[in-house]
Amino acid sequence: MTNLMAASTELFHRSPDERFDSLESLAAHVKHEQAVSREHWEQHVEPESIDGETLGLRLEDGSLQYLNDWSFGQLCRHCRLPKDTINRLSPATATQVVRETLPRSGRKPLQIYSVGHQAHAIHGTSYTRLYNAELLDAVRDSACGFTPPPVGFNGATGLYAGEQDMFCFLIDDDGWIDIRGEQFAPGFFVWNSEVGRRSVGLTTFWFQAVCQNHIVWDTTDVVEFTRKHTANVHESLAVVRRMIGDLARRRDERRDGFAKMVSQAMDARVGDTDEATTLLAKHGFAGKLAQQAVELAELRDSMNVFGLVDALTRIAGKLEFAGDRLELDTKAAGLLALAA
Known part of the structure; x- marks a missing residue:
């Protein structure tokens, strides 16, 4: 058996405004984010200094998009510029450098993903977005009986969403089985990023304990699935439904079958x-x-x-x-x- 650290890592770097106390509140948040977001396909964008303080992008329809840290880094990579160096320049100088290095001749359109007037991501044509709301719908459809773990020592909930990604940690607290005095229950992690920070993925497992740091102790039957955000990324929704559904359907039979198998292995x-x-x-x-x-x-x-x-x-x-x-x-x- 091994210990899983992914949920603990999330616990320590998520701020309070990225925590959600229920799947319902998280679902409402990501659905709202999807509703107010927009994908712009732009053949030509113009870097522009905003109020002499920050770098932005003027789109073809005349609208101005602010950049956050993530989209700024993506823009720098697209221009093949070192982000740290551009950060040290004045906004006017940085704008001029980006304007002169932004590929223009014969290039494919850029995909600008914005929420309101802020660009959250900049991608080429090969990137296919999977919305957090779509993934969470698949989880909620198949994860009957799964709930967040006990709240962590710093108020962390196991349910997180921020500008860059979403992460959910759920367990089935009714799925415990006893094997010669040792307890096992099913759980899973699921994650996604609408802006390209990470793949979409799911890890299912059986575990013995979760501590206040959200370290998952003594896991077995660990299965992981990941997929990049390419053209077939939406096929991952069927895989997520199937894997979580299998975990849920096996709860009752594992009470007997898993216990029997481990007991036989002990003998x-x-x-x-x-x-x-x-x-x-x-x-x-x-x-x-x-x-x-x-x-x-x-x-x-x-x-x-x-x-x-x-x-x-x-x-x-x-x-x-x-x-x-x-x-x-x-x-x-x-x-x-x-x-x-």
């Missing part, structure tokens, strides 16, 4: 260290990794299939890269089938 002795090492090697865990897992299981006096799976997931939790951790966790969880 399935693997013999001595040589036999355990041979078993792991047979299923693709060889060399130093198998040796570490066997030694850890032996140290914890759990020389059974579940003990080996637990040892492998603890090792995975110490790997540097999330992809490597997920791959090892998923592979280790497959060993539980040996006890079935």
Whole structure:
């Protein structure tokens, strides 16, 4: 088993105005944001100094769009300019530099995503926007019984939305199962960005505890899905509905099936260290990794299939890269089938 830190990371960097206490209030917010937003497809935009204090963009219809930090950075990247350097220039000088470096000849139109008179994002033609409201509708359709976790120590709720992205942490507090005194419940993270800061994604899991820092402790059966904001990004809505729906539908059967599988894994002795090492090697865990897992299981006096799976997931939790951790966790969880 491993610990998931994504919700804890969100807890520590979200300001109070980005927190929401219910799915309903978050849904109302993102629907309003979608309603007042607009996509402008512009063949020609003109950088302009606004009141001599800041850099903006004059669109083809004559309207003026202010820039926030994110859209300013995107504009700098589009012009191949270092953002930090442009930030040190006066507004008038920065405007002139951007005007002279903005690609114009034969270029494809720019996509300017604005809320009111502020540009929140600047993209090329390859970017396809998935609105937070669309994703949240898919979540609400399929996540019956899932609620936010207990409020974090600083008032964090697990439900967040700001100018750059949205993140939701939900658990099923009615889905707890008991396995020899240990409790497991289902939960998931889902996220998206309308401005290109991150992909759309979903992580589902079973967990044993959530602390006030929103660290999710001792998770198993971790499955992650992500998709970039390209032409097929809206297909991710069907995947999100299916993954959350599967998690919800499996709640009752997991009460019995999951508990039975883990109990069988706890009963399935693997013999001595040589036999355990041979078993792991047979299923693709060889060399130093198998040796570490066997030694850890032996140290914890759990020389059974579940003990080996637990040892492998603890090792995975110490790997540097999330992809490597997920791959090892998923592979280790497959060993539980040996006890079935």
